[in-house]
Amino acid sequence: MQTQKTINYFYEYFQIFIGIVLTSLGLKAFLLPNGFLDGGVTGIALLIRTQVDINMSYLLVFFSIPFLVLGYFTVSKRIVIKSVISILGLALFIHFENFQTITNDKLLISIFGGLLVGSGIGIAIRNGSVLDGSEILGVYLNDKFGISIGKIVLIFNIILFAITAFVVSVEVALYSILTYIIAAKVTDTVIEGFEDFIGVTIVSRKYDLIKKAILEELGVGLTVYKGSSGYGTKGIQEDFDIIHSIVNRIDIKKMYRIVQEIDQDAFIVEFDVNSVKGGVLRHYINKKKNKKLHKTTS
Template sequence: MKPIFQYIINEAVKRKLKRKNKKLSLDQIEKEKLNKKVELTHLIRDSFFIFLGIVSASFGLKGFLLPNSFIDGGVTGISLIITELTQIPLSILLIAINLPFIIMAFSTISKQFAIRSIIAIVLLAVTVHFIPFPIITSDKLLIAVFGGFFLGLGIGLAIRGGSVIDGTEVLAVFISRKTAATIGDIILIFNIIIFGFAAYVFSIEIALYAILTYLAASKTVDFVVSGIEEYVGVTIISDKSEDIRLAIVENMGRGCTIYSGKRGFGKRGDVLKETDILYTLITRLELAKLHTEIDKIDRDAFIVMHSIKDAKGGMIKKRPLK
């Protein structure tokens, strides 16, 4: 596998150099090879996420929602409604209704994102149409919860892979750039219209189950996209910053960054006192221990905390929790 991988990288570098028609040094060639290796590794990883997302979304649709006439929000929800009303195959509608939004993505987001999304949606439609999935249950509550879960898992994994299988987010990004509305507001309004239409055409009960399905899907998307672990960024200002730094490093096994700053509280003409500002990243599970370590040193330390959805690199994922 490794020789094939290396051969692909070498060929890609040769093609790039031929297009540029440049003679590069050995260091530059090695850098190009490294860049291509990173790109290829990320492409394989993203493709794997998209593939898993397609399988999960297909299972949610055919194993739960579609056989029991349930609907969801977004473009998928519109497709399910039209399928129930017209008997047009869901696979055709998934492509047809998503296509305008994906075309919009070429200018709104990026060409690469749009191409990946087109491929992902077509593969989703093919999977839904040709691959049989077992019908898991007929219990309405289980259908709504787990149908939404697997559909949301699929959407989240596709986003992790750099694409979408539901064009609602693309529309929301496009409209948010033209108006003062946020992406979340636009998606909410869009889905309220869908659920209202479902209540009018079908029944209020179906609309309520659709809302439950949507909530399960959206929470799962947030969980998958934001990461399994949730971190807390902590900024600490104290006269005993060095002691606190040592406690973070030695007692908690975490890293931190030191910013040079000045205390801003003072009257006109006062000389502002210089101070070191500590910044560290920890998991929520370590938050109580950090407070304990700080209180041991300086109970009057000024601490600011904010949520970090995910983190990469550094020491945080290399050291075990203590």
């Protein structure tokens, strides 16, 4: 048990190290030499760097301190400790590494700079750390005022890019916005995963037929909940099974077709699923051999 825990810790920090390398590569080989910005604390440090001759690594640590102190009171201590190690690691990499500038094409700088920085930040967040403190600010203000984290980060960056347009140039601000959009999208993709799953909850009086059709035609697992009677437009409803299943996004249309062919009035709730482990989701029924699934879970 202790050995497995040690291996998990090592694997987490190894992935954070990969995130640091990717982020520093994006900064030193693309954004920094060309005066482009990203969002968040990294963007603040990059903006200040365009105005004063101070090492980027010092600026990154300095501007991260208030957010880390804030994080001490808003998120778990483990996340703060990991984040301190990650930010110091990123600062050291930026200070000592000597990546050469890869391109001077502004569009390529924005795209690949954002891609690398977003990948690095996403890997770090996925392993319980942050390389940019603006997310911590978002968590704090969300708890305090109920404003969504996404809106807070967006407003933070709108102000940052507006200042960039005024202090540096509109062109740099526009390219920096492109960098930020790419980085944000890549970060979300890394955190949520590349494989999109959809959760489906189905309520229908013809639940027995729907269960059988899903198992035989779609070949995925499902979970059944017992639904209690209640009131609807037709008065008191009898008890029925509520079907819950997880399918790959590519199969969602087929799922709808199967259900609607049996019951056009079926109530279907669809929701995104970021991660799936265990169950029989990946173990599709072998229809050719006529296998039957005796135990189904999702």
